[in-house]
Amino acid sequence: MASQVQRLPKVGETIHGHKFFIGFGGKGANQCVQAARMGAKTAMVCKLGNDFFGDKYVQNFKDHGISTDYVEQTAEAVTGAASIIVNDAGENAIVIVAGANLLLGNEEIQRAKPAVSQAKVLVCQLEISPDASLKALHMAKESYVRTIFNPAPAIADLHSDFYKASDVFCCNESEAELLTGQTVATVEDAGKVGVELLGRGCGSVIITLGAQGCVVITAQGSSPKHVPTSKVTAVDTTGAGDSFIGALAFYIAHYPTMPLEEMARRANLVAAVSVQTEGTQSSYPCKKDLPSALF
Numbered sequence: 001m002a003s004q005v006q007r008l009p010k011v012g013e014t015i016h017g018h019k020f021f022i023g024f025g026g027k028g029a030n031q032c033v034q035a036a037r038m039g040a041k042t043a044m045v046c047k048l049g050n051d052f053f054g055d056k057y058v059q060n061f062k063d064h065g066i067s068t069d070y071v072e073q074t075a076e077a078v079t080g081a082a083s084i085i086v087n088d089a090g091e092n093a094i095v096i097v098a099g100a101n102l103l104l105g106n107e108e109i110q111r112a113k114p115a116v117s118q119a120k121v122l123v124c125q126l127e128i129s130p131d132a133s134l135k136a137l138h139m140a141k142e143s144y145v146r147t148i149f150n151p152a153p154a155i156a157d158l159h160s161d162f163y164k165a166s167d168v169f170c171c172n173e174s175e176a177e178l179l180t181g182q183t184v185a186t187v188e189d190a191g192k193v194g195v196e197l198l199g200r201g202c203g204s205v206i207i208t209l210g211a212q213g214c215v216v217i218t219a220q221g222s223s224p225k226h227v228p229t230s231k232v233t234a235v236d237t238t239g240a241g242d243s244f245i246g247a248l249a250f251y252i253a254h255y256p257t258m259p260l261e262e263m264a265r266r267a268n269l270v271a272a273v274s275v276q277t278e279g280t281q282s283s284y285p286c287k288k289d290l291p292s293a294l295f
């Protein structure tokens with residue numbers, strides 16, 4: 001829930017805003033919606049509150065043709081929500097209440113085994129408990145399902161098993177910095193930290209770099225490849241990373257033998273479309289909005 005204001009309120013102060021917007025978000029859901037819009041058959045594994053927002057979210061998944069067989073609702077917590085205040089200078093103050101997300105545990109992941117073990121690809125993030133994400137990644141690996149892990153929001157002491165369970169470890173610059181303790185200011189820096197992350201046991205690493213596209217590192221000893229993107233006028237980059245990952249999941253599912261660099265090139269172009277319109281999920285392109293050369 002985002003309010004636009006001239007300036008951020010001080011403690012105890014009430015001020016008038018000039019714009020208010022409610023949109024669906026959450027990294028996992030965003031990624032799932034982008035993959036579904038490109039034509040992937042998708043299922044979401046998550047927990048929502050038994051409340052107004054939870055009901056609306058179930059409907060949003062259904063509207064996108066996303067299976068809700070493993071979307072559970074609980075009376076014990078609220079649906080995860082973010083209250084966002086943005087001032088006219090573009091600065092923000094955000095409160096996230098994870099709510100029901102934190103009640104998604106190993107039991108729920110176990111119930112989702114039929115979907116996880118038969119998928120072409122599993123995508124996990126860190127907006128639920130890390131244990132639950134790691135269990136799902138291990139479950140996928142046991143069934144030879146390819147995995148994309150997006151360590152976001154990043155935690156400095158990420159368990160080493162996450163690297164080993166990731167076929168594609170995909171993060172942005174600031175997450176790469178937090179995980180390695182190294183500065184990522186240039187494409188070269190991204191290549192260096194990518195090599196370090198690869199050395200921790202991932203199958204491959206992608207570091208997204210906003211308007212500069214991304215860097216892909218596929219195997220020990222091979223040099224990092226910079227994959228630039230097209231130059232566009234960005235209006236709102238919120239959720240661009242999730243658009244990229246959703247598109248990447250689509251390509252892994254539909255073109256499993258395509259080189260990762262080519263998938264990243266195409267995912268760059270999908271995410272570049274998403275930054276040209278306001279909003280998060282509402283800015284994600286559908287297959288019909290994209291050039292046929294991307295399919």
Ligand SMILES: Nc1ncnc2c1ncn2[C@@H]1O[C@H](COP(=O)(O)OP(=O)(O)OP(=O)(O)O)[C@@H](O)[C@H]1O
Nearest residue numbers: 172208209210211213234237238239240241268271
């Ligand atoms: N200004 C831009 N112009 C073109 N493409 C962009 C731009 N910003 C982002 N992208 C595309 O989106 C991808 C992800 O962007 P970025 O690295 O900023 O992710 P992020 O920081 O995780 O984003 P967010 O947190 O806003 O979702 C980039 O790799 C690129 O393909």
